[in-house]
Amino acid sequence: MVRLSQLTAAMLGLAACLGAGTNAQAGEVNVYSYRQPFLVQPLFDAFTAETGHTVNMVFAQKGLIERAQQEGRLSPMDVLLTVDIGRLSQAKEAGITAAVNDPMINAAIPAQYREPDGHWIGLTSRIRVIYAAKGRVPDAKTLTYEALADPKYKGRICTRSGKHVYQIGLVASMINHHGVEGAETWLAGLRDNLARKPSGNDRSQVKAVWQGQCDLALGNHYYYLKMLAEPEQRAWAEGVEVIFPNQNDRGVHANISGMSLAAHAPDKAAALELMRFLVSQKAQEIYANANGEYPLRVGAAWSPALTTLGQFKIDPLSLQAISDQRGEAVLMTDRVRYDH
Numbered sequence: 232m233v234r235l236s237q238l239t240a241a242m243l244g245l246a247a248c249l250g251a252g253t254n255a256q257a258g259e260v261n262v263y264s265y266r267q268p269f270l271v272q273p274l275f276d277a278f279t280a281e282t283g284h285t286v287n288m289v290f291a292q293k294g295l296i297e298r299a300q301q302e303g304r305l306s307p308m309d310v311l312l313t314v315d316i317g318r319l320s321q322a323k324e325a326g327i328t329a330a331v332n333d334p335m336i337n338a339a340i341p342a343q344y345r346e347p348d349g350h351w352i353g354l355t356s357r358i359r360v361i362y363a364a365k366g367r368v369p370d371a372k373t374l375t376y377e378a379l380a381d382p383k384y385k386g387r388i389c390t391r392s393g394k395h396v397y398q399i400g401l402v403a404s405m406i407n408h409h410g411v412e413g414a415e416t417w418l419a420g421l422r423d424n425l426a427r428k429p430s431g432n433d434r435s436q437v438k439a440v441w442q443g444q445c446d447l448a449l450g451n452h453y454y455y456l457k458m459l460a461e462p463e464q465r466a467w468a469e470g471v472e473v474i475f476p477n478q479n480d481r482g483v484h485a486n487i488s489g490m491s492l493a494a495h496a497p498d499k500a501a502a503l504e505l506m507r508f509l510v511s512q513k514a515q516e517i518y519a520n521a522n523g524e525y526p527l528r529v530g531a532a533w534s535p536a537l538t539t540l541g542q543f544k545i546d547p548l549s550l551q552a553i554s555d556q557r558g559e560a561v562l563m564t565d566r567v568r569y570d571h
């Protein structure tokens with residue numbers, strides 16, 4: 232088995248070659264991935280088996296967009312894989328992505344989840360659910376995001392920092408639905424209901440519910456599955472119900488993981504082949520199974536674990552519309568001093 236450090240070393244070598252003026256070998260796709268290797272390697276293996284192209288991956292939790300920007304025209308990146316509309320928008324704004332208008336991709340992934348010119352394309356969705364303490368929230372089933380600002384929940388809600396991309400995405404969707412003023416009133420109401428100063432990650436909010444610090448928490452849906460699979464976190468998950476809010480109106484807020492074609496892809500044809508593969512039924516099912524997310528391709532099967540969470544309605548608001556309000560959402564979060 233090739234270790235990641237060897238792959239990274241290979242990529243550095245490749246970058247050096249490009250610097251010397253040679254081209255990447257045809258049939259190789261260089262992926263910069265913010266997604267962990269265990270999530271994406273099975274996809275690359277299936278792609279290689281099907282097409283013969285090899286995939287070189289550079290994985291990092293930070294800095295890949297900046298790196299591609301610095302590399303500029305000499306960047307070996309063909310495809311970027313990442314999560315959250317915040318990161319995908321950042322990549323486009325950094326100028327490191329290219330437009331993709333591909334009939335096969337457009338047919339597979341609904342327009343709601345694609346940048347209008349194809350600078351980013353969603354692959355899977357991640358749902359911002361409400362985690363409700365079992366037995367302590369009688370009206371849990373009919374909760375809405377709006378209701379989280381109701382004074383009856385004062386001192387009963389836990390969330391992570393308002394500055395985190397997951398929270399910014401939700402606030403941006405609220406700005407779309409209620410305007411700046413309406414969303415700000417809501418966000419201030421939610422802040423007033425917090426049981427504690429925002430801290431920790433999504434899982435630690437569920438832990439706080441389990442510990443009795445709060446009755447309601449916001450978090451991405453896949454953490455429920457991950458917590459159930461971890462012996463020391465299982466009790467946290469078992470203490471809550473997963474609530475898909477706003478089911479009687481517009482539907483739940485969904486964010487995405489996605490991909491972009493690199494602006495200076497050395498092998499654009501192979502990159503597009505990989506992108507088409509990633510929206511295929513087969514790849515969508517492999518990917519969604521590995522990461523606990525919902526495949527965006529219409530008709531792709533959900534993993535058995537996801538099926539247990541049941542069906543739900545998703546807000547049809549486009550991810551581009553959410554992206555457009557991210558800047559305002561960041562300012563608003565500061566204005567209401569959400570984290571103080």
Ligand SMILES: [Fe+2]
Nearest residue numbers: 314433451454
């Ligand atoms: Fe996450």
